[in-house]
Each structure stands twice: as C-alpha cells, then as structure tokens.
C-alpha cells in the first residue's frame with residue numbers, strides 16, 4: 001500500500017519555529033519529525049510514500065532525498081498554490097491506483113496501521129478515519145459513530161454545548177481511489193469539511209477506527225513541548241524508549257564534571273556543557289550547542305548550534321537553530337525562532353515569541 005503524507009501547510013501556529021523550517025522536519029528528539037513518521041510506516045511495510053508539498057518544499061526534499069537511506073521510496077507531489085488537504089491528495093492521484101493511506105504530516109502516533117488496514121478491508125469501507133480521544137475536543141473535528149463503527153456525523157470545531165463525544169479525527173485515513181475520481185482537479189478542497197461530509201450525505205460506507213494508540217499533533221509550541229515530555233517519559237515507546245532519569249549523550253561531547261544533569265535529558269553530538277550547569281529534564285539539546293557555566297536549563301528543547309550563558313536561565317522554552325542567549329538572561333515559556341540573539345541581562349516576558357534573526361535587548 002502507498003501512503004500520502006500532507007506536508008504543504010504554512011504551519012502558522014508553530015511560528016516562529018516554522019518561519020524558515022517546514023513543520024515536517026522540525027527536530028523531535030534531535031531527529032527530523034518526518035523521519036520518525038517514515039520509520040513507523042516502514043515498520044508496517046509501507047515503503048512507497050508520496051509527500052504532498054507546497055510551502056517550503058525544498059528543505060524537505062534536500063533532507064529526505066529519494067528515501068533510500070530510510071529503506072523507502074519517496075515521491076514528491078508539489079502544489080503551485082495550496083490545494084487544501086483534499087486537493088493535495090487529488091494532485092497526487094497519478095500515484096494512487098489502489099487503496100491508499102493518507103496522513104496529516106504533523107502527527108505522531110503509534111497507531112497499528114496493519115490492523116487498521118484489515119478493519120478497512122473487512123468493512124469494505126470507502127474511507128476509514130482513525131479516531132483518538134481528547135480532553136478538550138473544541139479545537140478539533142469531532143466524529144460520531146453508530147455501534148458498528150460507521151460514521152454518522154462530522155462536527156468541525158464545536159462549541160462546548162455542541163460536544164457529544166470526545167473522539168476526534170486523528171488525521172490518518174485509508175481510502176479507495178475512486179474517492180479521488182469524484183473530486184475536481186487543481187481545486188482547493190478540504191477532506192474534513194467537504195469530501196468526508198459529502199460522502200456521508202451520499203450514504204457511502206465511511207468508517208471510524210478507534211484505538212488506544214498514542215496520538216499527538218505538533219501544531220503549536222505547547223504541543224511540541226508536550227510531545228517531548230511524552231516521548232521521554234515512554235508514552236510512545238515505538239519512537240523512543242522511556243529514559244526515566246537517564247541521560248543520552250551524543251558523540252564528541254564535553255561535559256564538565258561539576259555539571260548536574262537530572263534526566264530525562266538528550267544531548268546531541270559535539271555539545272559542550274560547562275561548569276556548574278544544571279540540566280533539569282526533560283531537556284533536549286541539539287548538536288553543536290554550548291551551554292556556558294552556571295546556566296540552568298529546565299524542561300526545554302534547544303535545537304542545533306545554540307550558545308547559552310554564562311548564567312542563563314531557560315525554562316519551558318524552545319530555542320531554534322543558531323541562537324545566542326547571552327549572560328544572565330532569563331527566558332521562561334518563550335519560543336525563539338532561528339538565529340535570535342538575546343543580549344546580556346535580558347528578561348523575556350513569559351509567553352514571548354521571538355521572530356527569527358532578531359536581537360532582543362535587555363528589559364524586553
């Protein structure tokens with residue numbers, strides 16, 4: 001079976017991390033997001049993968065190439081203008097002559113795809129949609145089903161008074177190719193808002209597959225941090241073993257003996273951790289980063305080539321590639337785009353979102 005991964009969105013909610021970096025390859029535990037997804041598909045014997053691209057296509061292709069280094073074959077389907085989730089798959093129709101899989105390209109799940117495919121075939125479904133339970137369904141697409149798992153209603157982003165179920169569309173679909181045949185080409189169209197409700201209205205067999213699988217989308221910085229907390233605490237073992245209090249250190253790192261590190265912590269290759277630095281996990285530090293003396297990093301994710309310190313305090317924050325946070329600055333619950341400089345002694349307001357390539361002066 002082939003799979004289409006949707007990776008062409010603008011990812012505005014994850015800005016400033018995604019101003020220059022496609023959401024599909026933001027690092028997750030120091031590995032580009034899509035690499036995790038591709039390995040999951042490969043474990044379920046899905047080796048032909050089409051990437052439906054638009055916004056920031058080239059960096060994805062540069063990194064993944066033809067897929068051979070991951071044991072899969074990758075094909076690229078590029079839109080000139082964004083065609084929405086449905087239009088993007090229609091645009092890749094030339095690859096899709098048989099039953100196929102579609103994935104939103106911002107979801108990490110350990111869904112048992114093989115069992116979902118069996119489910120789809122046994123029900124002779126036109127489309128099967130994976131469902132996941134969430135605590136707050138109001139920002140998702142809700143799906144109601146009957147006792148036989150057939151979908152009875154779609155409800156996009158309901159208010160609390162409209163909520164009838166906590167099961168939401170989890171962004172993995174199995175589809176028959178004739179679903180595409182009925183769609184107009186080169187037209188912006190949404191699966192969730194248009195195609196799926198239309199199929200339901202026509203009485204087509206549209207099914208939901210519920211499972212206890214781990215599921216998260218990395219649509220926002222908060223979710224991105226949540227994903228790291230979850231992976232490091234072993235909530236999705238397929239992607240990462242539970243680290244507990246352990247510390248994983250990459251090659252060629254220089255960690256000063258007076259540094260105190262409380263896991264779970266992952267440190268990439270070629271990093272330097274200075275005197276009396278405290279790392280209080282969950283913390284992930286990207287390769288080539290330097291943390292200078294007396295800095296304290298807590299519950300944060302730092303990408304590649306950062307330089308922090310001395311005496312910097314970073315808490316519940318995300319720092320993109322090539323940032324410089326100078327002496328005694330304090331960043332809490334902040335998100336820094338790539339190549340940001342924070343001048344010495346600055347204190348960022350909690351909740352700050354700093355655009356790439358900017359310099360933050362003290363007393364911001």
Ligand code: GTP
Nearest residue numbers: 007008009010011012013052082083084088105106
């Ligand atoms: P926001 O701008 O933050 O809402 O993010 P997004 O653009 O990623 O949108 P959303 O989270 O709704 O998209 C879900 C998935 O579909 C993501 O993996 C997107 O990359 C993808 N996607 C959304 N719109 C398009 C599109 O027009 N074309 C393609 N190829 N993919 C899309």
